Amino acid sequence: MSTALALEARGLIAGYRRSRRAVPIVEVDSLRAPGGQLTAVIGPNGSGKSTLLRTLVGSQPPLAGEVLLDGVELGQLDRMGRARQVAVVLTDRIDPGLLSVADIVLLGRHPHTGWRGDLTSEDVRIAHDAASRLGVDVLWSRLFAELSDGQRQRVLVARALAQQPTVLVLDEPTAFLDIAGRVELTLIVAELARGGLAVVVSTHDLDLALTHADRIWLVASGTVVDSSPDDLVSGGVLAKAFLPHDHGAEHAASFEAVVTALHRSMRL
Amino acid sequence: MRLSPAEVFDALLRPDQASDRALDVVRKVRLQRTVAAGLSGAALGLCGAQMQTIFRNPLADPFVLGITGGASFGVAVVVLTAGTGASHWIGGLDVAGKVGITLAAFVGAMAVTLVALAVAHRVRGTASILVVGLMIGYLLAALVSLLVAAAEPDRLRQFVTWGFGSFRGVTNAELKVMAPVLIVGIAVSLLSTKTLNALLLGERYAESMGVAVRRDRLLILLVTSMLAGVVTAFVGPIAFVGLAAPHLARPLVATSDHRILLPAAALIGAVMTLVAEVVAQLPGQRGVLPLNAVTALLGVPVVIWVLTRRSRSEVIT
Numbered sequence: 001m002s003t004a005l006a007l008e009a010r011g012l013i014a015g016y017r018r019s020r021r022a023v024p025i026v027e028v029d030s031l032r033a034p035g036g037q038l039t040a041v042i043g044p045n046g047s048g049k050s051t052l053l054r055t056l057v058g059s060q061p062p063l064a065g066e067v068l069l070d071g072v073e074l075g076q077l078d079r080m081g082r083a084r085q086v087a088v089v090l091t092d093r094i095d096p097g098l099l100s101v102a103d104i105v106l107l108g109r110h111p112h113t114g115w116r117g118d119l120t121s122e123d124v125r126i127a128h129d130a131a132s133r134l135g136v137d138v139l140w141s142r143l144f145a146e147l148s149d150g151q152r153q154r155v156l157v158a159r160a161l162a163q164q165p166t167v168l169v170l171d172e173p174t175a176f177l178d179i180a181g182r183v184e185l186t187l188i189v190a191e192l193a194r195g196g197l198a199v200v201v202s203t204h205d206l207d208l209a210l211t212h213a214d215r216i217w218l219v220a221s222g223t224v225v226d227s228s229p230d231d232l233v234s235g236g237v238l239a240k241a242f243l244p245h246d247h248g249a250e251h252a253a254s255f256e257a258v259v260t261a262l263h264r265s266m267r268l
Numbered sequence: 269m270r271l272s273p274a275e276v277f278d279a280l281l282r283p284d285q286a287s288d289r290a291l292d293v294v295r296k297v298r299l300q301r302t303v304a305a306g307l308s309g310a311a312l313g314l315c316g317a318q319m320q321t322i323f324r325n326p327l328a329d330p331f332v333l334g335i336t337g338g339a340s341f342g343v344a345v346v347v348l349t350a351g352t353g354a355s356h357w358i359g360g361l362d363v364a365g366k367v368g369i370t371l372a373a374f375v376g377a378m379a380v381t382l383v384a385l386a387v388a389h390r391v392r393g394t395a396s397i398l399v400v401g402l403m404i405g406y407l408l409a410a411l412v413s414l415l416v417a418a419a420e421p422d423r424l425r426q427f428v429t430w431g432f433g434s435f436r437g438v439t440n441a442e443l444k445v446m447a448p449v450l451i452v453g454i455a456v457s458l459l460s461t462k463t464l465n466a467l468l469l470g471e472r473y474a475e476s477m478g479v480a481v482r483r484d485r486l487l488i489l490l491v492t493s494m495l496a497g498v499v500t501a502f503v504g505p506i507a508f509v510g511l512a513a514p515h516l517a518r519p520l521v522a523t524s525d526h527r528i529l530l531p532a533a534a535l536i537g538a539v540m541t542l543v544a545e546v547v548a549q550l551p552g553q554r555g556v557l558p559l560n561a562v563t564a565l566l567g568v569p570v571v572i573w574v575l576t577r578r579s580r581s582e583v584i585t
Contacts, residue, residue: 059475083478090476095324096468097524103465110466110477117462117527163477 006166006198007033007056007086011065014048014055022063025051028224031217033200035166038193040209041202043219044242049202050091050171052219056200057086057169070166083111087160089153089170101139101147101155105131108162130161134188150181157188168192170201174208186212206238206259233260296440304438305545306538307450308499312506313513313537314457315492317530320514321464322485323394329511330496333397333489334380334404336507339500340431341408342376343369347427348419369430370442370501377497380404385493388486394471432558433504435545446502453495454534460488461526468524506541507560512567513537519574540567 009031015024025048033039041049054060056067058074067074069085077085087108096104108130109123131137134154139147144155153173160168170189174182186208193199193214200217203209209216210229218225218232220241225232232238238259239252271279271290278286279294286294315330322328331337346368383404388397416424438446463484466474471481499506517532518524544562 057476059472079475079480080478083476086476088473088476090470090472092470092472094469094473098518098522099468099524103523103525104469107466107469107477110462110479113462115459115462117465 005032005068006035006070007031007200008068008071009056009065010068012055012062012067013064014052014060015063016051016060017063024063024222026219026222026224028052031056031224031226033167033198033215035198036193036196037198037214038190038212039198039200039215039217040213041200041217041219042204042206042209047219047241048222049219052217052224053169053171053200053202057088057167058082059088080111083163085165086167086169087163087165089156089160089168089173091171091175094156096144099144101131101136101142101144102127104144104155105136105158105162108159111163126164127158127162130158131155133161133192134158149176150178150184153177153181153185154188157185161192165197167198167200170199172202172204174203174205182208210259297436300438300440300443301435301545302542303447304443304503305435305541307447307454308435308503308506309509309513309537309539309541310534311450311454311495311499311537312510313517313533313535313540314454314530315496316510316512316537317514317517317526317533318457318460318464318488318492319510321467321524321526322488323398324467324470325395325398326515327511328398329508330492331505331507331510332405333384333401333493334408335377335493335496336500336505337405337408337412338376338378338380339373339497339505340376340412342372342374342379343430344412344415344427345376346372347430348415348423373430373504374497374501377493377500380408381490381493381497385486385489388489389482394485430504431560433506433560433563434556435503435541435559436556438502442502446498449498450495453491453498456491457488457495458530460484460491461530463488464526464530503559505560506563508563508567509537509540512571513540515571516540516574519577 009028012026012028012031013022013024014026015022017023041053043049051060055062058067058077061075069077069082074082105127106119106123109119109127110117113119113123128137128140131140134157136151136154136158139151139155144152147155153176157170157173160170168189173189174185177185182205186205189199189201190212201213210233213229216227216229216232218227218237218241225237225241227237239255242255271293275286275290276294276298279290280299283291283295312330316328319328319330319332320326323332384397384401387400391397416427419427463474463479466477466479467481475481496510513536514529514533517529517536520536521528521532523529540563544559544566547566548557548559548562550557
């Protein structure tokens, strides 16, 4: 298992600019997502998970600090170079018209092909392998528009995988799925991490995150707590993050009890 | 002028065997008209296919950016105000003549294009560009109707005739300018396939795959505007072909992959304008039908039929 620091952030301030005024959303001294590990990003709605992820993959510039990919500063890479290092699965619903599953997974080869996008047999093999790992190779020539939500999501992960990145970032990939789909996709991304990829996934599925992730980034109150799932559950920080207002000790305690019970039962 | 198929064949491929009359008709009139129609249709079909992907909108075509509006306004200014005080600043051109109209249409189309591109460069979302284009179009249409209201009947007639669209006015000299420009533009357009395919997944995915979305969008719009502007300048506003050709091409090739879709849309655009040109002169000796009316009358039922037949899949772009 590789433990190279695929993705690293130092002194990072993620946010946006509104009429030249910086609006910081998330500040963090140091974050690391090593290869071979599944990192789950959790936090209440509006805590800045998406802003943080967008900054980490370079689709929006940091207000301060730096993001390193395999030790190289993100800003030093050109677009294609960055796309060969980081692949994403977004929350955007896509409507690609008459594209087949094969067309979409093969689009993952985009940063590796020439100006016309001509595909070599090697490109096709890599894309097909990616589809097999997600179990969508059997849908290879089907139209994307005809697939179920769960199948679509696996096709989009396969597309990201075909990009052959060192870091795979997924923004709430389980949001539209039923419980079976959620478990299945979580197991798949955990498996991809075992294969050496650095996988960073934001999710609202606290239970799945606590049981399957190697690291948890808890985004709350404008900062990020990086810890192991066990430390997070025992430390009482979860209730504090998700129940920031004073809901009373009883409320917080019952929340904590639910999380602990969940964690135990999923581990059995 | 009636010629048998054999006479036409000889005139085209065995000029030494052909009669002078056939040579004159085929080589000096019909050939230009056919080349102009085919190239115009191909260019418009290509523009439509590219714009429908860029804007992720099945109703986008070369004219939504206000390109026709710009051309019409340019022509309206030159034709409708000719002989009045307003035309003096345009200079010593024979302003109401053919050259004047072509130049005015081109300048108008390009002016609107530059405004739209300036907007495109500043905004992130494509929907805003589309709406700004529509707004410019409405604004110019309003200005044109002001000019029309004040125009003399003769001038008005000339303006309306231009608005019908026609391939038969294209002279040999004009074709020598028009054809190379369109051929180069079409060739350059075909280089955009890789970016357009990535854009089918949306701008954010395209960006994550290394596409310079804003730069490429600007370049593609620049080329489509050039193509549509040149076509409109030489043959008038040919509505509908740019909108319909991609919709007819998609079910035919059964893919949205632009490496296949773009050539198909160009081919179908060319077929549409050629058929429309033939149908427009069916009434024969008496004159011709307005080209714009023919493209719409023939095309609208076909597009509706094609779209309703496959409405189950709800796949449009």
